[in-house]
Amino acid sequence: MRSKESLSATDGPPSDREVKIIKRREAWYERRLQYLLLAPAVLLLLGLTVYPMIYAITVSLSGRRGISLENFLRLAEDGFFLRSLLWTLAYTAVCLAIEFGLGLALALLLNTGVRGRSLFRSILLLPMMLPPIVVAVIWRLMFNQDFGVINGGLRQLGFDISSLTWQASPTLAMFSVIVVDVWQWTPFIFLILLAGLQAIPEDPYEAAQIDGASRWQIFRDITFPLLKPAVLIALLLRTMDLFRTFDQIYILTDGGPGFATETISLYIYKTAYRFRDFGYAIAMSFVMLAITTVASNIYIRVLRREQIAQ
């Protein structure tokens, strides 16, 4: 880090003054080098997150008559927003419950010495590997009431399918979007739980068997507590994903029939891109962000408590 002048100044050994200058310079670089090295990353971060965030806040606060809270006040009286919020929460809860139940059952089953378990494991992971758009398009074709394979199959079996209008009846439409998510993402929970199960050591089980514990006792007192961190991580990731579901429902029903399956993400998307109301779309996104932050904080706090307890 020596500069040119100090090198060319003299040929002999450097004087005290020169040594002092060089040292001071080196110290200067030393002190600032860390900032210099960090600068690109910090600038990038500022440019990609902080700037858009501030910009988003200004857009959401700019009303027709200058700065106002009108976009946020509108949230409270917008029936569509509240309905999409309720539906998104219900959808998240139901999907999460089913996926967790099935995922846990499958993980417990395939963690034992069942024959052909490695084959089952690979097959089970397939849905997760497919892009959600592809999954949604295929399911939409399958759910088609006149030409789809589901109604076609049921008709062959002699069922009356005239009321099975998967995309036209609100209840059936809700059911069908839940089925698709469960089909695709149960494997994800299964995978995490299976990894968690395999990480549990053998000795507590041996001890429990010697003590004559029942299978339920073993599950309740050993397996589940030791599996809890994996459970929490699986639930956390799925909750976040479910809460912002967009692609599957966009393809399957586009929020229909009526407004029955419109998630918040879909409503935000339509507000921003179809109605060109960015201010309101961002205001809704902030509410979504707040809910996600609160939910993930709860999970993380529970998770941390678990780790401390262990």
Place this chain on the structure above:
Amino acid sequence: MHKLWLILFVGSILTACGGAGGRSSPDQLTIAINSGVEGDGLKTAKADYEREFSISITIAEFPYTNLFEKEFIDLKEGTGAYDIIMLDDPWFPRFAEEDLLAEFEPLYQKRGLSGPDDDFVTASLALCYHPYGDGKLYALPYVGNSQMFFYREDLFHKHNLPPPETWDDVLSSARLLQEKEGIFGYVMRGAQGNPIVADYMPLFWAFGGEMFDSQGNPQVNSPEGVEALRFMIELGKYSPPGYVSFNADEVGAHLSQGTAAMGINWPAWISTFDDPTKSKVVGKIGYLPIPSQKARGASSIGNWLLAIPKSARNQEKAFDFILWATSKEQMKLSALRGNPPTRVSVFKDPELLARFKAYPVQLVALESSKPRPRTPLWNEIENVFGIYLSQANSKQLSPEEALGRANDEIKRIIERNRRAP
């Protein structure tokens, strides 16, 4: 060290500039089109034009649901990525209101012309002016769609039914055909948003409804509106269950597979109905203008327009292309490829008449068609209106309640967007 920073800095600027590339050069035109039969006409015309005028044309094709977003964002940002855009006529007021389109009058004047010739169908050309009726010209009509009424001529003959003239005729024929023939009497589009609104409007108008009063206040929950919606739900009893999720494709499929006897659809489907490889009812389908009821029947007009973004670099060449594409000769070629024309002379062309027997009816339908309300807020209004119509059809709400709520929401949308004094 300093040099390194300099290189990084310059390099990043160069990359940033590279990213903004892809703009059209003077001898190139970029056209944004709808992927579908309407856009296919332009794709074929492109090759002819390139050969004739040695200019290179790039086509950017988007599905209907994304086309508006793509075009609007691009025009709003003024990137100049497109020299010509193809747009569905209900979007036009939004584009024109935000001053995103190039005015056509100066371009005409430069060519020594006073404006578009009077061969264009009046109802179609009227769509291209903003404000509607007495404004300035910002586009030209390219595809002359307007809804038509399709019915099974053979079955009507068989049961001695006259072609339906009123909606009451439609309902009674639907009932009779469903009983005697075991097929659905009617089929309609009920999916929320654009589809259900496009199919409700002809009923609404025939029952004497108007969406806005003379002051521009919404009045969809008028007695006429409620009656029309009740009638729609009654008609729904003779539609395939699940019509609440139908779009034009499902309606077309039911008609061409012979599983439904009547329905409203766009003329683009005629070629499918006449195609033996796709249709089981070749030659059995008749075409009519939209039936009347209390008022004269009117179909929704659904024209595709060609316009030039204000930000386009190549406005002159783009305008030349539009003039060429909407000329009589080119429109005839486009009509042969299946696109309904927007010129009276093309509708009356003997060669085309021999080939498209529906043309006289189509011209009547187009001339007597009504535009969906000309408001820049149409996308948002249509969405809300469509949700409530769809909820009434799927029996989640009564007709009165659905239209009452729709009216409130539409009022709110208009008030919210009223400009600050």
